[in-house]
Amino acid sequence: MLDALLSVGRRIDIGSSLSRTAAYTLATLDALGPSRVTDLAEREAVSQPAMTGLVQRLQASGHVRRDADPADGRSVLVGLTDAGRALVAERRLAYADAVARLVDRLDADEQQALQQALPALRRLTELAYEVQPMVTTTRSTHHRKESA
Amino acid sequence: MLDALLSVGRRIDIGSSLSRTAAYTLATLDALGPSRVTDLAEREAVSQPAMTGLVQRLQASGHVRRDADPADGRSVLVGLTDAGRALVAERRLAYADAVARLVDRLDADEQQALQQALPALRRLTELAYEVQPMVTTTRSTHHRKESA
DNA sequence: ACTAGATATATCACGGTGTTATGTAGTTGG
DNA sequence: CCAACTACATAACACCGTGATATATCTAGT
Numbered sequence: 001m002l003d004a005l006l007s008v009g010r011r012i013d014i015g016s017s018l019s020r021t022a023a024y025t026l027a028t029l030d031a032l033g034p035s036r037v038t039d040l041a042e043r044e045a046v047s048q049p050a051m052t053g054l055v056q057r058l059q060a061s062g063h064v065r066r067d068a069d070p071a072d073g074r075s076v077l078v079g080l081t082d083a084g085r086a087l088v089a090e091r092r093l094a095y096a097d098a099v100a101r102l103v104d105r106l107d108a109d110e111q112q113a114l115q116q117a118l119p120a121l122r123r124l125t126e127l128a129y130e131v132q133p134m135v136t137t138t139r140s141t142h143h144r145k146e147s148a
Numbered sequence: 149m150l151d152a153l154l155s156v157g158r159r160i161d162i163g164s165s166l167s168r169t170a171a172y173t174l175a176t177l178d179a180l181g182p183s184r185v186t187d188l189a190e191r192e193a194v195s196q197p198a199m200t201g202l203v204q205r206l207q208a209s210g211h212v213r214r215d216a217d218p219a220d221g222r223s224v225l226v227g228l229t230d231a232g233r234a235l236v237a238e239r240r241l242a243y244a245d246a247v248a249r250l251v252d253r254l255d256a257d258e259q260q261a262l263q264q265a266l267p268a269l270r271r272l273t274e275l276a277y278e279v280q281p282m283v284t285t286t287r288s289t290h291h292r293k294e295s296a
Numbered sequence: 297a298c299t300a301g302a303t304a305t306a307t308c309a310c311g312g313t314g315t316t317a318t319g320t321a322g323t324t325g326g
Numbered sequence: 327c328c329a330a331c332t333a334c335a336t337a338a339c340a341c342c343g344t345g346a347t348a349t350a351t352c353t354a355g356t
Contacts, residue, residue: 002247002262005269006157010168011276013193019313020158038333045161050314052335057312074322074333099150102275110268114150117265120258121153127250128159167314167342186304198343200306205341222304222351 012102014094021046022054023091026063026080030088034079036069043129063087160250162242164235169194170202171239174211174228178236182227184217191277211235 018026021044028043029035035043041051055078058064063084069075080088103111164171169192176191177183183191189199203226206212211232217223228236251259 002251002266002269005266005273006154006160006247007172008269008273008276009154009157010172011193011273012154021313024155024158036333037335045159046313047315048334049316049336053313056335069333072323072333074320076334099154102272103150105275106268106271110271113261113265114268114272117261117268118150118153120254120262120265121150121156123254123258124250124262125153125156127253128156169342184304185306194342195344196305197307197345201342204306217304220304220352222349224305 008102012095012098014091014098018087018091019054021050022058025051025054026058026084026088027092029064029078029080030085034067034077036075037078040078058084156250160243160246162239162246164239164242166235166239167202169198170206173199173202174206174232174236175240177212177226177228178233182215182225184223185226188226206232 025040025044028040037051037055038048040055041048044051046054055064055066055076059066063081064078065081067077067079069077103114106114166174173188173192176188185199185203186196188203189196192199194202203212203214203224207214211229213227213229215225215227217225251262254262
């Protein structure tokens with residue numbers, strides 16, 4: 001049913017040179033704050049070495065910082081830099097715009113059906129992540145008003 | 149505000165060792181029949197060299213065949229083998245099961261909202277692909293494609 | 297028919313992304 | 327203290343993508 005339908009996201013492509021995992025990792029860091037490499041790896045469903053490498057590249061590009069964890073000498077706390085936060089915000093806007101451009105081309109009744117399915121879709125996302133609700137609100141700097 | 153919601157698909161992971169693009173390429177071949185490398189590349193939004201490489205790997209793994217195009221000596225017609233068709237069918241089932249397991253955990257009203265949004269989601273997918281309706285023919289028998 | 301240009305695919309060099317296996321340093325508890 | 331565990335890094339490898347470019351074929355103008 002929903003089969004391949006949820007692949008829409010795959011076709012929404014924003015210019016940015018970020019990989020899918022990189023983008024989601026930054027978004028996660030924005031939502032959850034500084035996190036450990038292993039936690040990020042688990043959340044993004046990639047191996048720990050993959051996340052280590054990604055974090056290194058993101059650090060090289062200035063989007064994240066790696067700080068020592070005062071509570072555990074083995075651990076590293078990965079956090080967004082201002083540039084990282086800015087990139088997350090920028091991509092969020094670009095993505096929302098892209099989706100909006102698609103949704104605008106739907107009929108009124110289709111749009112309404114989507115609108116009413118939003119809570120279900122949101123829950124679906126939560127369930128897919130199998131973790132606490134993904135805080136999609138940019139609580140870092142400014143708030144974006146959600147329009148219907 | 150569908151924003152990150154459409155990322156659900158990203159978390160639905162079937163065991164199979166196919167890359168995202170490989171999986172979609174096989175599905176496309178199942179839906180459209182033998183296609184040229186360039187057409188596949190455009191449809192999957194990757195470069196032609198990337199598709200050439202992917203097709204080579206898929207051929208090596210026995211999932212596609214490459215036949216000469218009788219109408220154009222430069223061209224190659226890529227088509228599914230029986231193994232390729234079987235893999236597509238298998239993945240379709242696995243994916244449907246995974247989605248169903250998620251949807252089952254929604255409330256009845258959420259499920260109904262999703263159900264009613266299905267046409268809209270379908271249209272959204274079509275629009276995202278910006279091409280003719282994706283023939284999601286469930287049964288993977290034989291498909292015939294009218295030439296232009 | 298010849299030839300210039302367009303087209304379809306392949307190849308090359310390169311870097312990002314992922315895997316498993318393994319190493320190293322820090323933590324934990326008997 | 328020391329063995330086991332944990333967090334991260336590294337190595338070796340394959341895959342996936344890019345742009346630049348080569349080769350063969352098709353198309354059209356002359």
